[in-house]
Amino acid sequence: MNKGFYALAIVVSLALHGALITAITYGWEASNSPERKPMPKFVQAKLVTIEAATPKKKLPKKVDKVKQRAQREAEQKRKAEVERKRRAALEQKKREAEKKSKAEADRKAREDKSRREKEQQEKVRKEKELKEKLAKERQSSFDEALQDEDELLDANEAEQAVMSVGQAIQQQIEAVWSRPPSARNGMLTKVKINFVPTGRVVATNIVEGSGNTALDRSVLTAIRKVEIFPEVAELAREEPVIFERQVRTTILNFKVEDLRQ
DSSP states (O other): HHHHHHHHHHHHHHHHHHHHHHHHHHHHHHHOOOOOOOOOOOOOOOOOOOOOOOOOOOOOOOOHHHHHHHHHHHHHHHHHHHHHHHHHHHHHHHHHHHHHHHHHHHHHHHHHHHHHHHHHHHHHHHHHHHHHHHHHHHHHHHHHHHHHHHHHHHHHHHHHHHHHHHHHHHHHHHHOOOOOOOOOOOOOEEEEEEEEEEEEEEEEEEEOOOOOHHHHHHHHHHHHHHHHHHHHHHHHHHOOIIIIISEEEEEEEEEOOOOOO
């Protein structure tokens, strides 16, 4: 638009200048020569387009509403897609975090379960060991009690057996014992007798005399008369330990009690 305006101004200016020059020329000639001269030819003006030095203002582009709407829709779609991807990424991270948290919780649960199982197993083991220990102690105490009882019974039986054998020995000796006239009631002679397992007497000794030599000799004489004691031989066969411990060497008391004074 600026180019056309300037071109039109230039054309008009040239035309005016041409007309002015023609008028001046014609008037000058008329004053100098009264002669009538033919009319001068008009100068043919040519339109010359001169580019203006000043820049022309750009006309605003025609707004393409359809294109703008399409661009807005495309931008909205792009933003929506970006938002969708962002939300999807956040959701993925959330799922991964939940999965990791669940896995960690499951691991801790398994560890706790394993720990509780081990603690329970250890508790059961200790209780079992304690029960076995108490049972062994009770059994040991019971066995010891039984052993003590057996030993006591054995001791009682052994004592009874020894007493029975001792009474039999003394009765057999007293049955053949002839007390001397010098003997008196209350006199006591303590004699040690050594036996062999066959029941035979192999040695006799006065452990404690009565103070009456004749009485003491009479006791030794009575022992030699009997010589073999079947009860001793039987005990040696059946209870050799008791024989060795308590009968092989026997000490008996012979007391004068039934004499008439």
